Amino acid sequence: MRCLLIEDYLPLRDNMRECLVEEGFVVDDCGAGDEGLWSAENHSYEVIILDIMLPVIDGLSILRRLRKLHDKTPVIMISARDSVENRVEGLNAGADDYLVKPFALAELVARVRALNRRRYDRESHIICIADLQIDTLRKVVTRGEREIVLTRLEYRMLEYLAHREDQTVSRMEIGEHVYQDHDSGNSNRVDVYISYLRRKLNSEGESDLIRTVRGLGYVISGRSP
Template identity: 45%
Template sequence: MRLLLVEDEPELNEIIAKRLKKEHYGVDQCFDGEEAWDYIEFTEYDAIILDIMLPKIDGIELMKRIRSQKKDTPVIMLTAKDSTEDRVKGLDSGADDYLIKPFAFDELLARIRVLLRRHTGQTSNTMTLADLVLDTDKKTVKRGEQAIILSSKEYAILEYMMHNQGIVLSRDKIEQHIWNYDYVGGSNIVDVYIRYLRVKIDKDAPRKLIHTVRGMGYVMREDHD
């Protein structure tokens, strides 16, 4: 798998590139938008990691150019700005995902894996985590041999979290995905639904799958808190 990394901070660029190479990805490194566009025009990449704040051509403009050329390469945008307006701007320009600096490298890896699975069509009608199985065709959920009955919103949240296993999802991001961008955040509605899901999925299970990451959000994974 070949990735393009576009990050103007030399030290961060080198750190990310080295870690990606250790994971056996091929990595081309660029430090400004103009250089990146030259690479993109003549090279096919499996995914692009793109900083928003770039010299010469910024990330938003570069993203628009990529999509205007009908290139469907998955793109993760890196941003130091944690605001809904900036996230919407990045996604509206054509990015598939975004990550706010500073971030954990393992989360970047998880997001890359998710995008690559989507892009290469490695999809299935079932998603599995430990003994939890979600069938996206039948809209059913089982934990071991036990069927779990969920409301439509509970199911939607669980499916979103299962699709992003290992990725910490903030309350705002869950709200935006489930209730769309018109939904006014700031309530505890996500916490309420997570509590419902925990009762139905984790209460009687020896291994908990829904985890709270303090100050950040929620994540689906096998390990314990």
């Protein structure tokens, strides 16, 4: 899952990015408001983590701009401003959550995950598709009684498809959400990793849960085609 992190204090930004990456997220980060706004307007994200005090364009202005454009990406505002009035202002501007500095990185990760579940209308961190189970907290994948060992990239691809269960997902969307370099599906990299996933998921002759939709992309579903 891809996050956008906009924070001008480099040591804090580095710590947040490293923590999120370690937890399995793909992270774009920047330190100026204009750069952050450009990224938010030109790429798709599961969650945006947005500081209020930023150079060039402040966080509240960025948030109001995105909401004016009907961008519904969940936003966590982060700030040292801890008064009730500050929190209300951020939430009224369209933020989905407000986190006061200093905060524990574990809490940030938990809030990002919570917003991601809400974005995809998931009540639990466990995703079940037929006999496939994905534990998005532990990053453990099982099929029946068998645990399936995946690389980080394979896991991100599977989790993204699973969040979009029963929906056709294009190669471009997969590239945008799972590759650090915003690979847009112009190469065969997505097809190659889908084949790796199928091989591991179906290694004992199970039915194929990932289907190719010719000319459009892929869909994961426990339903019969």
